[in-house]
Amino acid sequence: MALALVAGSYYLFFVRPERAAERAHAQAPETLVIASVSGGVETAGPDGHWRTARVGEKLSARDRIRTDDEGSAQLLAADGSTVQLAPGTDARVDELRRELKRLSLGKGELTAEVRDDPHRVFEVEVDGHGAIARTRGASFTATADGAGAAAVATRRGEVILAARGKEVVIHTGQFARVVPGGALESPRPLPESLFLKVNWPPATSTRRQLEVTGQTAPNSRVKVAGHYVRVDADGHYNANVELPDGVHELHVRATDLAGHIVDEKSPRIVVDTTTDFKIQPPKWK
Numbered sequence: 001m002a003l004a005l006v007a008g009s010y011y012l013f014f015v016r017p018e019r020a021a022e023r024a025h026a027q028a029p030e031t032l033v034i035a036s037v038s039g040g041v042e043t044a045g046p047d048g049h050w051r052t053a054r055v056g057e058k059l060s061a062r063d064r065i066r067t068d069d070e071g072s073a074q075l076l077a078a079d080g081s082t083v084q085l086a087p088g089t090d091a092r093v094d095e096l097r098r099e100l101k102r103l104s105l106g107k108g109e110l111t112a113e114v115r116d117d118p119h120r121v122f123e124v125e126v127d128g129h130g131a132i133a134r135t136r137g138a139s140f141t142a143t144a145d146g147a148g149a150a151a152v153a154t155r156r157g158e159v160i161l162a163a164r165g166k167e168v169v170i171h172t173g174q175f176a177r178v179v180p181g182g183a184l185e186s187p188r189p190l191p192e193s194l195f196l197k198v199n200w201p202p203a204t205s206t207r208r209q210l211e212v213t214g215q216t217a218p219n220s221r222v223k224v225a226g227h228y229v230r231v232d233a234d235g236h237y238n239a240n241v242e243l244p245d246g247v248h249e250l251h252v253r254a255t256d257l258a259g260h261i262v263d264e265k266s267p268r269i270v271v272d273t274t275t276d277f278k279i280q281p282p283k284w285k
Contacts, residue, residue: 030096031058032075032083039071039087059093066090067108069227077101079120084111088221088228090146094125104128107146108228109221113139116157126150131163131178133170140170141257143219145230148180151219153190153257175257177219179233191217194260198252201241204270212250213238220256243271 034043034057041053044064053073059065067073067089075083081101085091089108095101102123103110114122116137123134126142127150133142138157144150152161153175161168161176163184170176174187194217201210212224215235222231224239231237241250250266 030078030098030101031060032077032093032096032101033058034065034073035076035082036074037071038073040068041071041073041085042066061093061096064090064092069223079115079117081115081122082113084113086110086221088223102132105142105144105150107144109141109143111139111141114157124152126152126161127163127178127182129163129182131161131182131184133159133161135159143221143257145219147230148178148182149219149233150178151175151257175219190258191256191260192258194220194254194256194258194262196222196252196254196262196264198264198266200250200266201269203267204272206271206273206275208243208245208271208273210241210243210250210269210271211238212241212252214252216254216262217256220254223253225250225252243269245271245273 034053034055037053037055042050043053043057044050046062053065065073067085067087069088071087073085086109089110090106091110092104094104099119100121104125112122114135114137118136121134121136123132124142125132126144127148129148131150133152135157138159139155140152140159142152152159152170154170154172156172159170161170163178164182166184168176168184168187170187173190175190176187177185196216198214201212214237216222216231218233218235220231222229222237225241229237229239248269248271252264254262
């Protein structure tokens with residue numbers, strides 16, 4: 001009887017928990033489900049082949065998802081957390097486990113609503129060089145320009161932003177930037193407004209390719225004639241716009257981490273590549 005009791009105790013305290021742990025490890029890996037799509041959205045698996053995204057599609061580790069300049073998508077995690085991908089965004093799923101979810105933001109903007117859970121960590125690599133935003137529960141937005149500049153803003157909770165061995169804590173209503181080269185700036189309050197300056201092309205042009213330049217706040221996103229363009233560390237941007245012959249109006253939109261939107265519309269622009277505008281000197285008799 002004593003031997004039977006010892007054997008039973010050994011099974012209860014050692015064998016059964018170990019087998020339960022093995023069953024837990026054998027469960028299917030966690031995924032992110034595409035809950036909604038709008039406009040152009042594509043996904044790619046390990047083979048690198050891009051295909052049209054579908055609602056209900058499950059993303060696993062190493063899968064990629066991208067939106068075009070008019071597209072957006074929402075991802076849903078098993079714990080109810082969501083990730084909203086803005087237009088012009090390219091992201092990759094790096095790791096999916098119950099205790100850790102990590103995405104990599106190649107360029108563009110995402111907004112994460114992460115449910116509070118001290119046992120789960122949600123991370124986003126924001127600059128392609130190891131800068132990581134992580135939280136155990138927060139609502140935050142991250143942007144990346146694809147050239148080393150990134151920013152993170154928090155609307156609820158706390159987010160830790162780490163880069164090059166330094167960490168800062170971003171509290172509700174603050175944002176922090178990673179500038180090209182990896183330098184991490186201290187958090188500051190979200191701006192109360194957004195400015196946008198635009199230098200329009202001439203009112204008439206004999207060329208189809210026109211240049212639009214200007215300035216806005218650093219880490220803002222700028223869309224010129226329907227396409228997102230890069231904004232440098234000082235907020236400058238420029239775009240070459242191809243227009244057919246005719247009369248046109250160009251539109252520029254700027255958005256920032258605080259959710260501000262500024263729209264500007266150009267004066268009438270006439271493109272005429274067929275008319276000879278050269279002034280011929282008079283021929284005197």
